[in-house]
Amino acid sequence: MNRVRFLVASILLLGLLLGGCSLDYEDARLAESLDDELAETVITNARVTVVRGESPSFLVEAEQVSNFPRRNEQHLRGISFREYNQSGELVTEGSADRARIFTRSDDVEIEGEIRLRSVIHEARLEAEYLYHHNADRRLTSRDIDTVLIERDSGSWISGRGFEVDLRRNELSFSSAVDGEILDDD
Numbered sequence: 442m443n444r445v446r447f448l449v450a451s452i453l454l455l456g457l458l459l460g461g462c463s464l465d466y467e468d469a470r471l472a473e474s475l476d477d478e479l480a481e482t483v484i485t486n487a488r489v490t491v492v493r494g495e496s497p498s499f500l501v502e503a504e505q506v507s508n509f510p511r512r513n514e515q516h517l518r519g520i521s522f523r524e525y526n527q528s529g530e531l532v533t534e535g536s537a538d539r540a541r542i543f544t545r546s547d548d549v550e551i552e553g554e555i556r557l558r559s560v561i562h563e564a565r566l567e568a569e570y571l572y573h574h575n576a577d578r579r580l581t582s583r584d585i586d587t588v589l590i591e592r593d594s595g596s597w598i599s600g601r602g603f604e605v606d607l608r609r610n611e612l613s614f615s616s617a618v619d620g621e622i623l624d625d626d
Contacts, residue, residue, distance in 0.1 A: 480507035480516070496529045515542040520551075534558050547575040563593040568603070578607040584615060595623045 484506045491499040504519025517540045524533040538553020550572050557566040568588045572581050581604045582588050588603035590612075602615025 481510055482508040484508075494527065496527070497525055498527075499524050510544075513544045515544060516540070517542070531560050533560065549573040549575070564590055566590050571603075580605045580607060587617065588614070595621075597621055 485504065487501075487503045487506045489501045490497050491501075500523045501517075502521045503517040505517070507516040507518075509516070518538070520538075520540055521536040522534065523531060526532050535555070535557035537551045537555045540552070541550045543549070550570075552570050555566075555568045555571055559565070566588065568582055568586060570583050570586045571588075573579075574581065582602065584602045586603075587599055587601055589597065589599040591597040598614075598618065598620030600614030600616065600618035600620075603612070604615075605612040
């Protein structure tokens with residue numbers, strides 16, 4: 442008789458436990474899709490310094506950094522940066538509204554009000570969208586976006602389909618090119 446009660450109690454307990462389970466995995470799928478949409482980590486007022494040798498080579502500040510490891514992305518908002526040469530002198534500085542770093546390739550998509558200033562080239566660049574291709578060190582815009590480059594001397598050029606090869610220091614535009622070249626003398 443005890444054996445029958447134990448068997449009935451076990452069946453009831455098993456029924457209660459299994460009754461709470463569901464073979465509907467929709468909630469689990471929803472949670473997984475939310476994981477892709479929600480940042481795992483969010484840092485506000487971030488400051489990152491990259492040091493090579495004994496001096497800083499790159500400084501990035503952001504109002505917010507969101508990390509999405511499942512998508513291999515980091516999103517930055519309210520960005521400013523400074524790049525230094527080996528002697529510690531400022532080479533380039535800039536700012537942008539937003540950036541998305543693809544952590545597998547180290548490519549960077551930059552959007553919003555983008556302003557870059559090259560101390561070496563005595564020039565500034567303004568754009569709404571740029572993409573940095575890390576592997577081949579190219580910086581490109583979309584074909585529909587206008588990029589403006591202005592030298593401290595007053596010369597300027599703008600156009601669409603901007604591309605610069607950072608290894609060769611060569612730039613080009615594919616359309617809507619306009620500008621004015623002033624004699625430095």
